[in-house]
Amino acid sequence: MAEKPPTTPRPEAGEAATTIAAIATAPGRGGIGIVRISGAGLLGFAEALSSKRPKARLATVAEFCAVDGRVIDSGLLLYFPAPHSFTGEDVVELHAHGGPVVMQLLLARCLELGARIAEPGEFTRRAYLNGKLDLAQAEAVIDLIDAATAAAARSAVRSLQGDFSREVNALLVELIELRALVEATLDFPDEEVDFLEAADAVGRMDRLQQRLARVFGRARQGRLLHGGLHVVLAGQPNVGKSSLLNRLAGDELAIVTPLPGTTRDLVRSTLQVEGIPLHVIDTAGLRETQDPIEQIGIERTWREIDRADVVVLLVDARTGVSDLDRAIVGQLPKHLARLTVYNKIDLTGGGPELHDQGDGVAISLSAKSGEGIDLLRQALLRIAGWQPAEDVFIARERHLRALADTRQHLDDARERLPRLELFAEELRLAQLALASITGEFGADDLLGEIFGRFCIGK
Numbered sequence: 001m002a003e004k005p006p007t008t009p010r011p012e013a014g015e016a017a018t019t020i021a022a023i024a025t026a027p028g029r030g031g032i033g034i035v036r037i038s039g040a041g042l043l044g045f046a047e048a049l050s051s052k053r054p055k056a057r058l059a060t061v062a063e064f065c066a067v068d069g070r071v072i073d074s075g076l077l078l079y080f081p082a083p084h085s086f087t088g089e090d091v092v093e094l095h096a097h098g099g100p101v102v103m104q105l106l107l108a109r110c111l112e113l114g115a116r117i118a119e120p121g122e123f124t125r126r127a128y129l130n131g132k133l134d135l136a137q138a139e140a141v142i143d144l145i146d147a148a149t150a151a152a153a154r155s156a157v158r159s160l161q162g163d164f165s166r167e168v169n170a171l172l173v174e175l176i177e178l179r180a181l182v183e184a185t186l187d188f189p190d191e192e193v194d195f196l197e198a199a200d201a202v203g204r205m206d207r208l209q210q211r212l213a214r215v216f217g218r219a220r221q222g223r224l225l226h227g228g229l230h231v232v233l234a235g236q237p238n239v240g241k242s243s244l245l246n247r248l249a250g251d252e253l254a255i256v257t258p259l260p261g262t263t264r265d266l267v268r269s270t271l272q273v274e275g276i277p278l279h280v281i282d283t284a285g286l287r288e289t290q291d292p293i294e295q296i297g298i299e300r301t302w303r304e305i306d307r308a309d310v311v312v313l314l315v316d317a318r319t320g321v322s323d324l325d326r327a328i329v330g331q332l333p334k335h336l337a338r339l340t341v342y343n344k345i346d347l348t349g350g351g352p353e354l355h356d357q358g359d360g361v362a363i364s365l366s367a368k369s370g371e372g373i374d375l376l377r378q379a380l381l382r383i384a385g386w387q388p389a390e391d392v393f394i395a396r397e398r399h400l401r402a403l404a405d406t407r408q409h410l411d412d413a414r415e416r417l418p419r420l421e422l423f424a425e426e427l428r429l430a431q432l433a434l435a436s437i438t439g440e441f442g443a444d445d446l447l448g449e450i451f452g453r454f455c456i457g458k
């Protein structure tokens, strides 16, 4: 749990007994480089390395020595005895000069002393297994390191500090209480209805579903920050798709010519708007063609459209939406968000504008002059459902799926309501789905614990 990290290791923790070591800093040259070691009984390990006996959590100036006593480097030695460390085991850190050779020599020395090289993510894995972090927090560690924008970094920190986990755990507590009520009622079938009414089971269910909807909203924003938005530029040849990509990216990425069919392969670029990564994909113009290379490009375009979050359909402002465009729209996946762009307004003399045309938003702009591009950026964010907020926590597809499953089981539970066994079963499934986010309370034993304390007045 995020509020109060449990000190009891998870059942799977036993296997993590070996000592692991890794170069913790990025490869290459640096003023300082760090080798990190985690395992049991590392005080002796630190002494053997440095012939100093480090004090817990204090920096000790030390010489790190090879087996023959020759000094490899001097630097700072840190020792964090279990369980007060990142991994929950003894952790030793060697802060030395950040050259690749020095780092390799120090790492080799650690291996001589019995450590093995850590696998990717193994320190964080041990932190999870030892109850220092839950799953959502462990994922946030990577998301923080990988954050592509400042907004993504801020929301990853929020998840790492347990904001997301706290919300999930609060939901779990409500859900478990409701389950306990229902399970208790199952044991006393005569008083089912009275009891559920007295305990306000339906009211609890309402509050639970409302709270879940709010968490879902925040997590969906976090998913956008984490994964970004996949935008496909589609339309007939020569309407200005490649010019628009270049304009959005601020660079000449795609080849632009007055010849239809210039773009055949996909051209991708990632830019950011308000901290949201936009993955923009320029495609081959959609038309009937005999050119086999262009045909492959058109197939690829449709494949990208299937994976997109938003399709921007470009048309020439001088001709507007034609039957051919309508045919393209007819082939788009039904659920897909769509935006129409009337390009080349510099040739029509019209100004940039955004209008709602019933079947979606349309924007008039010029890829050539740049007029109206900002309207497009904002419209893309809005279509994606981005609402600037300070309280977003980073979330992944996995989390959203778990929240959606929870929501579905709660909906199903409601439908079963007069039939208590089925209601109870759906609540149990909802709990399992929700618990998979943090990896906490997976089993029914917690229910048993709460149940044991439950007073049903009998």
Ligand SMILES: Nc1nc2c(ncn2[C@@H]2O[C@H](COP(=O)(O)OP(=O)(O)O)[C@@H](O)[C@H]2O)c(=O)[nH]1
Pocket: 236, 237, 238, 239, 240, 241, 242, 243, 244, 255, 256, 257, 258, 259, 260, 261, 262, 263, 285, 343, 344, 345, 346, 347, 365, 366, 367, 368, 369
């Ligand atoms: N005047 C004007 N010309 C444009 C604009 N956008 C693109 N073009 C021109 O239209 C032609 C086709 O552009 P391109 O980006 O290759 O279109 P694509 O086939 O859809 O990728 C090129 O000659 C571009 O210079 C625009 O906003 N205004």
Ligand SMILES: [Mg+2]
Pocket: 241, 242, 243, 254, 255, 262, 263, 282, 283, 285
């Ligand atoms: Mg093109």
